[in-house]
Amino acid sequence: MLSKRQFLQAAGLTVANQLGAIAAQPSDAKRKVIIVTFGGGVRYAETFSKDGLRNIPRLAELQPAGHFFRDCRNLGVLSHFNSTASILTGQWQRVDDFGFQPPASPTIFESFRSQRRVSPAETWAICTNKSFASIAPNTNVVLPKQLLLEAVKDVVSKGGELGVADRSNVQRRLETILQEGCEGVGWTIFKGGRQLDKKVRDTLTHALVEYIHGPEAPTSGDELTFFITREVMREFAPQLILVNFWDMDVAHWGSYSLYLQAVTRTDRLVGMLWDEVRENSAYKDKTTVLVLPELGRDGDINAANGFLNHRSGDASCRNMWMLALGAGVDKGETEGPIAHVDIAATAAKLLGVKFDAAGKPIPEIV
Amino acid sequence: MISPVLQALIDKGLFDRIPATFSTFFFDQIKDYESLFPAERNYFERLFTLIDKLPKDEFDELFVPLRRAEVTMGVNEKNWPRRTFTLDQVDFLNRNPHYPAWRAEIAKLFSRLDPVLEEDVRRRGRPRVSVVLSPSDLPVGPDRLWTKLQGRRVPLTEPLDPAKHIVPLLSAGTPAPYDRWLIQASSDIAAPPGVVSLGYDALAAYRQRLMSDVQQTVEKEQIRGPRELGARLKQMKLLTSEGALARDPALAEFTRAVLLAGNGTLLINNTFVEWAAVQAVRRARPSCVVSSFGIRNKMKPFSSLLIYADQDKSNVIPTQVDTLGTYVDLEMFYLYIWQEFEKYAEYVRNTVHVFAAAAMDEILVIAPRDFTTPAKLDPAALAPKLQEWMLW
Numbered sequence: 204m205l206s207k208r209q210f211l212q213a214a215g216l217t218v219a220n221q222l223g224a225i226a227a228q229p230s231d232a233k234r235k236v237i238i239v240t241f242g243g244g245v246r247y248a249e250t251f252s253k254d255g256l257r258n259i260p261r262l263a264e265l266q267p268a269g270h271f272f273r274d275c276r277n278l279g280v281l282s283h284f285n286s287t288a289s290i291l292t293g294q295w296q297r298v299d300d301f302g303f304q305p306p307a308s309p310t311i312f313e314s315f316r317s318q319r320r321v322s323p324a325e326t327w328a329i330c331t332n333k334s335f336a337s338i339a340p341n342t343n344v345v346l347p348k349q350l351l352l353e354a355v356k357d358v359v360s361k362g363g364e365l366g367v368a369d370r371s372n373v374q375r376r377l378e379t380i381l382q383e384g385c386e387g388v389g390w391t392i393f394k395g396g397r398q399l400d401k402k403v404r405d406t407l408t409h410a411l412v413e414y415i416h417g418p419e420a421p422t423s424g425d426e427l428t429f430f431i432t433r434e435v436m437r438e439f440a441p442q443l444i445l446v447n448f449w450d451m452d453v454a455h456w457g458s459y460s461l462y463l464q465a466v467t468r469t470d471r472l473v474g475m476l477w478d479e480v481r482e483n484s485a486y487k488d489k490t491t492v493l494v495l496p497e498l499g500r501d502g503d504i505n506a507a508n509g510f511l512n513h514r515s516g517d518a519s520c521r522n523m524w525m526l527a528l529g530a531g532v533d534k535g536e537t538e539g540p541i542a543h544v545d546i547a548a549t550a551a552k553l554l555g556v557k558f559d560a561a562g563k564p565i566p567e568i569v
Numbered sequence: 570m571i572s573p574v575l576q577a578l579i580d581k582g583l584f585d586r587i588p589a590t591f592s593t594f595f596f597d598q599i600k601d602y603e604s605l606f607p608a609e610r611n612y613f614e615r616l617f618t619l620i621d622k623l624p625k626d627e628f629d630e631l632f633v634p635l636r637r638a639e640v641t642m643g644v645n646e647k648n649w650p651r652r653t654f655t656l657d658q659v660d661f662l663n664r665n666p667h668y669p670a671w672r673a674e675i676a677k678l679f680s681r682l683d684p685v686l687e688e689d690v691r692r693r694g695r696p697r698v699s700v701v702l703s704p705s706d707l708p709v710g711p712d713r714l715w716t717k718l719q720g721r722r723v724p725l726t727e728p729l730d731p732a733k734h735i736v737p738l739l740s741a742g743t744p745a746p747y748d749r750w751l752i753q754a755s756s757d758i759a760a761p762p763g764v765v766s767l768g769y770d771a772l773a774a775y776r777q778r779l780m781s782d783v784q785q786t787v788e789k790e791q792i793r794g795p796r797e798l799g800a801r802l803k804q805m806k807l808l809t810s811e812g813a814l815a816r817d818p819a820l821a822e823f824t825r826a827v828l829l830a831g832n833g834t835l836l837i838n839n840t841f842v843e844w845a846a847v848q849a850v851r852r853a854r855p856s857c858v859v860s861s862f863g864i865r866n867k868m869k870p871f872s873s874l875l876i877y878a879d880q881d882k883s884n885v886i887p888t889q890v891d892t893l894g895t896y897v898d899l900e901m902f903y904l905y906i907w908q909e910f911e912k913y914a915e916y917v918r919n920t921v922h923v924f925a926a927a928a929m930d931e932i933l934v935i936a937p938r939d940f941t942t943p944a945k946l947d948p949a950a951l952a953p954k955l956q957e958w959m960l961w
Contacts, residue, residue: 280664297664352874359878367871368886422870456833457840460897461868508847509905511832511840516669 233489234530236550237444239476240287241469241496242332243452244513244520248503249466250496251524258466261474262494262526269528270567274540277498277521281513284334286497286543287447291339293547293560302334308559311547312342315443315556323393324439329432331424331449336389339445345407347431348424348449349388353380374415378408402438410434425450425465429472433479440485443554447497448472454500454510462510477528488530491553491568493546495525527568541565571602574614583621586628588635589649590662590671591678597654604822606747608854615686631681635674642667656796687914695856696959697916700738701906702731702861703926704754707896711931715924717904720935726947728928731758735859735925737952739764742961747819747853752845754838754863765820765855767845769838769863772824775811776835777879779828783835784877802829823848835877838863839895843902847909854915857959860906862899867891907935921958923951 241250249255251271256263277286279295288296288306298304312326319325328339331348338344354376358367367373381404385392392403410430414421421427425448432446450465473494480486502519503509513520525541531553544562551558552569571579578584584592599605599613623631639649642665649658662668703714711722729735739749740761750765751758760766769776782805792798807815807824814820827848833840839862846860868891869884881888903924910916921940924933932951934942940958 282663285664295666297666348874351871355871355874359884366884368884373871420870424874456837457843458833458837458865458894458898459901460891460894463897503901503904504908508832508844509901516672 232555233442234553234555235440235442235444235486235490236553237446237476237480237490237492238290238546238550239446239473239492239494240290240448241451241466241494242283242287242330242447242449243454243465244283244498244500245451245466245469245496245523246500246502246510246519247523248519249463249510258463259470260467261470261477265474265477265528266526268534269526270532270534271536272525272527272541272565272567273536273538275495275523275525276540276542277523278542279544281498281516281520283332283452283497284338287330287335287338287445289543290495290497290546291445293544293551293558293562295544295561300334302337305337305340310339310342311550311554311556311558312339312443312445314551314558315554316341318556319554321442325442326444327432327435327439327441328445328447329428329435330445330447331428332447332452333389335447336391341393342391343393344389344391345385345431345435346389347427350377350380350385350390351424351427353388370415370420374411377411377415381407381411406434406438407431423450423465423468425469425472429475432476436479436483436486440483443550446476455512457511459510480529490529491531491550492528493525493549493568494528495543495546496523499523527565531568533567535567537567571599572610572614575599575617578617578621581621583617585651587620588632588639589644589651590639590658591632591635591675593649593651593654593658596652601822603818606819606823606853608747609852612686615689616682619682619685631678635671635678638667638671638674642671656799660796690914691917694915694919697856697910697920698738698923698955698959699857699906699910699920700735700859700923700925700955701903702735702859703899703924703929704862704864704895705926705928706864706890706892707899707926708892709896711926711929711933714926714929715900715903715933717900718907718924718933718935720922720924720933721942723932723934723942724945725930725932726945728930729925729932729948729951731861731925731927734948734951736761738955738959739857739859741952741956741959745856748855749857750846750849750853750855751859751861752842752849753859753861754842755861758859758861765849765853767814767824767827769841772812772828775807775824776828778811779805780835780877780879783829787877805829823852837865839865839898839902843905846906850906850909850913850916854913862895862902864890864892865895865898867894921955923955 247255250259279285279289280297282300284300284302285296285298288298291310291312292306292308294308296306298307315321316326323343326342328342328344330338330344330346333346333349336344336346354373355367357376358373380388414427414430428446428448432444435441448469450468451462453465454462477492480490480492498513499520499522500510500513501515502517542562544560545565548558548560548562549565549568552564584596648661662671736758739751744763747765751760752767754769756768756770786792786798786801792801805825807821809815814824827845828834830844832844834844842860842862846858849855849858867889869880869886872880872884907922910920918937922935
């Protein structure tokens with residue numbers, strides 16, 4: 204017996220018309236949705252608490268312009284893959300956390316593509332975490348950090364006088380890996396003919412150049428994630444995007460200062476992403492951006508060594524926030540709880556997609 | 570070899586009477602008896618003797634709710650064999666939708682057992698001391714150190730010199746096995762005989778080999794998941810050529826576990842010091858711990874990508890120290906170390922905590938009321954004062 208996912212995958216676009224017929228029609232067919240996760244996990248203490256606001260100046264500045272949900276809960280497995288998979292499927296996921304299994308139920312990406320009969324270029328998951336290769340079947344999945352890692356490892360292994368300090372050398376390796384075929388670094392790019400292939404490669408190459416020669420000399424995986432997201436937005440203007448930032452998982456190394464730096468970097472990148480949404484005519488006034496942590500981290504008063512881990516299941520791990528920005532969002536704040544499984548249900552409603560979720564669309568957004 | 574007390578309890582079937590999720594975990598813990606510290610052995614003996622002596626109605630009252638939770642979770646002989654505990658079971662718990670309810674039952678169970686066990690510990694209580702040392706290069710003065718802690722700030726008549734003012738404490742009298750620990754980022758302090766000495770710098774050869782082995786295992790051996798990785802990591806034991814601790818099974822395993830805990834203990838000197846101190850307190854319950862932090866280096870460009878690579882070899886950019894980052898890191902670690910002591914009955918209300926920094930003329934003291942200090946303390950009097958507190 205086929206699962207719902209297998210059915211959708213097997214049927215692919217050939218059944219899109221039939222599914223589309225039973226789907227709710229969108230109020231705005233051009234509506235776009237971008238889900239941005241603070242992947243790796245971040246606590247309230249370092250973000251929207253009184254003392255944490257200093258670490259997220261851009262989000263703090265944007266908060267009054269959007270709708271802030273003070274209590275957004277992750278009631279599922281406190282691991283990275285399952286947390287993000289729950290956000291994307293609207294069902295609490297309990298699959299292998301190392302990416303050896305896809306989510307157990309269809310993601311919003313799959314339902315959107317199947318029902319709305321959109322081209323492969325309309326759905327992208329741009330994720331820093333390498334285990335996310337299988338997070339969104341039937342979707343373009345790009346793992347920028349993995350590409351960067353391969354390039355840097357190669358530069359280091361080949362020696363050379365300047366090593367990774369020679370950024371042009373890093374760029375050459377990045378481009379070579381792209382030329383050789385990005386499947387080798389865990390990416391999935393759906394081919395829509397030679398033209399799309401070339402366009403994808405050109406788009407990604409342009410992002411790499413921007414990254415390598417950026418004025419701030421970026422070096423982290425998340426910064427490359429941002430540059431690739433921006434180029435994808437400019438070239439393909441997809442309707443549905445997941446952007447998974449990840450640098451803050453450096454907290455596992457046990458350096459609070461590096462963790463705070465990563466939180467602030469993610470805040471800056473989310474701000475830049477929002478700037479792109481406002482300045483890009485394909486997105487301006489028609490895009491809803493949902494920003495949320497994929498999970499928290501253990502509280503300071505905890506047996507599991509505080510911010511280093513996310514295994515205790517305490518409130519610091521599970522209770523987070525969400526900031527909704529952009530089209531259709533009522534400004535304001537909601538104290539009462541929402542949950543991670545509400546996110547896909549909300550995105551589905553915004554995109555006019557019929558979707559089977561444990562959560563419900565969030566009224567303040569849809 | 571397991572202690573006669575525990576072996577007798579196993580032989581009479583105690584571990585088969587108690588719920589599987591509880592008994593299997595502890596059975597696994599006591600399996601490597603040689604690698605347990607005396608405090609751990611003593612705890613397991615007391616815990617299971619207490620459970621064994623419970624009248625039937627109290628035994629049932631204690632364990633029936635957990636057994637019900639296990640049934641709801643679907644625990645059975647197949648997915649939970651009684652004498653084998655692996656990461657598969659951890660995974661089973663974590664991914665089970667009834668995990669929070671199971672966890673609540675475990676917490677309830679220990680809220681009944683712990684007070685009885687702790688009362689016993691309290692009756693045999695004795696003075697304890699923790700000294701946490703910071704390096705002299707931090708970019709702040711004492712007014713901005715230890716801000717997450719509440720204690721008495723005590724000015725010193727002259728700047729503190731750890732070798733001169735703290736080491737004498739460690740060398741006083743005759744230490745009991747595993748009762749005094751020196752954990753340091755550098756090798757600046759020489760450990761007196763009988764003191765357990767763990768040093769990030771001193772373990773450089775072992776660390777380098779572990780980094781290389783872990784990298785090789787992860788990248789070349791196509792490891793699939795944490796269970797397989799965990800089994801491989803278990804084999805990466807400390808060699809005698811890499812450290813004298815290798816000769817002691819408990820300390821060799823402790824060192825391996827600390828370095829391969831999955832946190833940054835292999836990579837960052839101060840994470841090693843913090844985690845080793847926390848683990849020493851949690852497991853060995855020593856009466857004296859000196860934890861000495863150092864300065865962390867700045868992360869070089871792209872270094873977060875090359876976790877297990879030697880940063881000095883992979884990047885020509887000169888290594889720089891990160892004094893400000895170290896300061897921010899340590900403010901959190903001071904709190905975590907102090908908290909760890911305060912979690913256990915052995916330390917509550919009888920431990921003097923001294924937070925000090927090299928070349929600084931002020932210390933922070935958190936101590937019971939009967940540990941008094943003058944308004945201004947001669948640092949040369951600090952070790953004798955602590956010795957007096959410890960009755961050494």
